[in-house]
Amino acid sequence: MKIRIGVLLTIAFSVGLAIAVGVKVALQVPYSPPSAPALEAVAPSPQTVAQTGDRPPGIRVEAIVPERLVRDLKTLAFDRSTPESRDRARRYIVEQLQAAGWNPTPHPFPGGINIVAERSGTDPDAGTVLVAAHYDTVPGSPGADDNASGVAVALEVARLLGAVPTPRSLQLAFFDLEETGLQGSLAFAGEADPQRLHGAIVMDMVAFACHEPGCQDYPKGLPVKAPDRGNFLAIVGDLEHLPLIEAFQQAARDPLPAIFTLPVPFKGLSIPDTLRSDHAPFWYRGIGAVLVTDTANLRSPHYHQPSDTPSNIDRDFFLGAAQLVVNATTIVLNRRATLDSPLPPRQAATGRSPQGSAGSLF
Secondary structure (H helix, E strand, C coil), X not given: CCCCHHHHHHHHHHCCCCCCEECCCCCCCCCCCCCCCCCCCCCCCCEECCCCCCCCCCCEECCCCHHHHHHHHHHHCCCCCCHHHHHHHHHHHHHHHHHCCCCCEEEEECCEEEEEEEECCCCCCCCEEEEEEECCCCCCCCCHHHHHHHHHHHHHHHHHHCCCCCCXXXXXXXXXXXXXXXXXXXXXHHHCCCCCEEEEEEECCCCCCECCCCCCCCCCCCCCCCCCCECEEEEEEEHHHHHHHHHHHHHCCCCCCEEEEEEECHHHCCCHXXXXXXXXXXXXXXXXXXXXXXXXXXXXXXXXXXXXXXXXXXXXXXXXXXXXXXXXXXXXXXXXXXXXXXXXXXXXXXXXXXXXXXXXCC
């Protein structure tokens, strides 16, 4: 994972973005999200969410299978920095996708190979949503958190939602060479059609949490009171596609991890450090994308280290993060409405951030 989240948060606070921590996060922007069914937390079997009040009819929420997720993470926890080791990881990913009924194809680019798969939705006009994660590591690290965890969750999405009919199509991508400059996602996004690909959910480290007071680091001089425990999942999205962030707000329910949302203006140009993971190339193309992350080195001492092993992940947090991603993906796939943010006329004309996003954050 290339993103420096500490710098990211400092700059984000300085420009007055609305950030909140908690299971239900309110974005202080002039945006009224559509109603959606409340989603159940982790359950031993698939749940059907009943219609409540004026909400739309319930949607089926598939439950993760913990043993599969942990198996995938453990199997992929080896140094994946060489051509040979990345080929080994690709073979495993392809094998798992094929076993789940997908038809994965290689997406080669100079120096690397992405793996891509897609299943069609029921509404050709509803577009496609991408779920993605990078599978390479830095040299010398087995990368259990960075990013076998993200790959494992993407594989679970493939298993659970591959045969579920939804209006939107579901595309999966496993990116190569993220650690050497986002090469795989740049190649993929460069060929994507913004008229067809409506949004992307990108995972980069989703398996580490710390629960002791003071274990979550923040930059010096942080101008707000911040939580001192690293038991939340950060959702970083672009301000032009708030419905993607809002899907995670609706998906987060006890006992799933709390979420920490960071809506970023100007496609990240005003906050360059938000452009250092695989969601960024989609912003460049005008495609909405969110980064789902555990904040990396701000809480984990194992970031890019040989100690990034399965024994050092937080199993419950990892499984909760996986269910949260499945829930949010289910919400987005079942919507036909645009994922673009409705912007006030002045903002649409000037590109300025919405008024009212500053103020008390907690």
